Amino acid sequence: MDxxxxxxxxxxxxxxxxxxxxxxxxxxxxxxxxxFSKKEILEKTGCTVGINKASFEIYEGExxxxxxxxxxxxxxxxxxxxxxxxxxxxxxYINNDNITDKNNKDLLEVRRTEMSMxxxxxxxxxxxxxxxxxxxxLEIRGESKAIREEKAQKxxxxxxxxxxxxxxPSQLSGGMQxxxxxxxxxxxxxxxxxxxxxxxxxxxxxxxEMQDQLLELQETLQKTIVxxxxxxxxxxxxxxxxxxxxxxxxxxxxxxxxxxxxPASDYxxxxxxxxxxxxxxxxxxxxxxxxxxxxxxxxxxxxxxRKMRTTGLENLPVVDFQNKFLGFVTLSDIVQIAKKKEPxxxxxxxxxxxxxxxxATVEEMLPLISGSKSAIAVVDETNKFLGLxxxxxxxxxxxxxxEEEIIExxxxxxxx
Numbered sequence: 001m002d003x004x005x006x007x008x009x010x011x012x013x014x015x016x017x018x019x020x021x022x023x024x025x026x027x028x029x030x031x032x033x034x035x036f037s038k039k040e041i042l043e044k045t046g047c048t049v050g051i052n053k054a055s056f057e058i059y060e061g062e063x064x065x066x067x068x069x070x071x072x073x074x075x076x077x078x079x080x081x082x083x084x085x086x087x088x089x090x091x092x093y094i095n096n097d098n099i100t101d102k103n104n105k106d107l108l109e110v111r112r113t114e115m116s117m118x119x120x121x122x123x124x125x126x127x128x129x130x131x132x133x134x135x136x137x138l139e140i141r142g143e144s145k146a147i148r149e150e151k152a153q154k155x156x157x158x159x160x161x162x163x164x165x166x167x168x169p170s171q172l173s174g175g176m177q178x179x180x181x182x183x184x185x186x187x188x189x190x191x192x193x194x195x196x197x198x199x200x201x202x203x204x205x206x207x208x209e210m211q212d213q214l215l216e217l218q219e220t221l222q223k224t225i226v227x228x229x230x231x232x233x234x235x236x237x238x239x240x241x242x243x244x245x246x247x248x249x250x251x252x253x254x255x256x257x258x259x260x261x262x263p264a265s266d267y268x269x270x271x272x273x274x275x276x277x278x279x280x281x282x283x284x285x286x287x288x289x290x291x292x293x294x295x296x297x298x299x300x301x302x303x304x305x306r307k308m309r310t311t312g313l314e315n316l317p318v319v320d321f322q323n324k325f326l327g328f329v330t331l332s333d334i335v336q337i338a339k340k341k342e343p344x345x346x347x348x349x350x351x352x353x354x355x356x357x358x359x360a361t362v363e364e365m366l367p368l369i370s371g372s373k374s375a376i377a378v379v380d381e382t383n384k385f386l387g388l389x390x391x392x393x394x395x396x397x398x399x400x401x402x403e404e405e406i407i408e409x410x411x412x413x414x415x416x
Contacts, residue, residue: 008061013093016091017054018053021048023047062224062240064227064243065228066227077245082117116185118182118185118193119198129166133169134183156183158186175202175210193224199211232272233275257280305334314331315330317375327353357379375390
């Protein structure tokens with residue numbers, strides 16, 4: 001299930017995109033249409049299927065990650081988006097404009113103004129300064145020196161390289177060189193940023209820092225980013241949605257949570273089985289969105305008791321007439337005030353209880369169940385009650401974690 005907001009504008013659209021390498025492409029395409037496998041087509045025609053009928057949409061401002069193992073077709077697919085690789089069949093649209101039909105002159109204009117690319121190997125000119133490298137795309141575009149240097153300087157400021165304008169690439173660290181490559185792409189002010197394993201050559205610490213900086217930049221710039229990686233942890237960290245590819249075929253598209261909770265194939269399931277789920281699975285996935293509630297002032301103690309008897313629950317959430325979460329009431333407290341003939345449950349509402357937003361992860365919720373008998377309320381930013389995450393659902397989810405975590409959670413449950 002794909003849970004992204006599809007009301008956003010479609011920036012890139014790919015329809016049945018296929019790329020075949022070899023001399024006998026027409027025959028290979030014919031066999032592909034008949035359902036022959038990649039291996040069978042290679043044996044019969046000598047052609048290699050790079051991309052097999054890929055179709056998807058990328059929304060404006062989305063961080064879209066394409067990932068897979070070596071040979072899966074991810075970089076081949078990326079290079080089809082700006083026609084560095086020519087598709088054998090299918091179409092690619094940017095802003096509803098079919099770029100697969102464009103001549104070389106028009107295509108070059110698209111690359112100069114609408115798309116920029118950041119490569120794994122940085123692609124810097126060794127004898128040019130940092131400023132000159134950042135301005136290189138603008139120079140090719142034909143902009144004046146004053147204008148291109150002004151734009152390049154702004155891009156360098158954005159990526160944190162102010163003061164390094166006159167350095168040569170060889171004088172910079174790998175992370176800084178990659179920032180120059182990013183600045184060069186940003187200087188063109190593209191609508192779409194294509195990044196081909198841009199951080200894979202970096203040391204782990206520098207790689208993490210670059211990921212963080214790119215996420216910070218995206219918060220401000222809101223570019224449409226298509227990012228290639230073979231690192232699942234990286235994909236989960238930065239991607240709004242993730243594409244998982246195998247042998248040129250898209251196995252699944254979805255958010256990290258979609259893919260972890262509903263893997264579309266055995267391959268995807270195996271691919272993600274070692275992911276630390278507790279950092280990904282959220283309250284939104286685990287919550288019951290229509291639990292029984294006590295409605296303050298409408299339900300008095302007797303009404304609350306009836307609901308507890310009906311559901312068999314000893315703890316119920318309380319909401320007001322606007323569905324705002326007020327806290328929990330317990331069976332023992334309700335029995336006491338019912339005996340006293342109190343008109344409302346107000347005196348026994350326990351408001352000192354945890355609540356979380358839908359984005360809260362299992363990792364964030366686990367500490368909240370320690371020492372508590374209540375479920376965890378899920379609310380929005382206005383404190384409107386959305387649902388409940390039960391302690392049982394957290395324990396069940398925990399059985400997918402490692403053994404030490406399971407033991408710890410069982411101890412928590414046994415002590416309540």
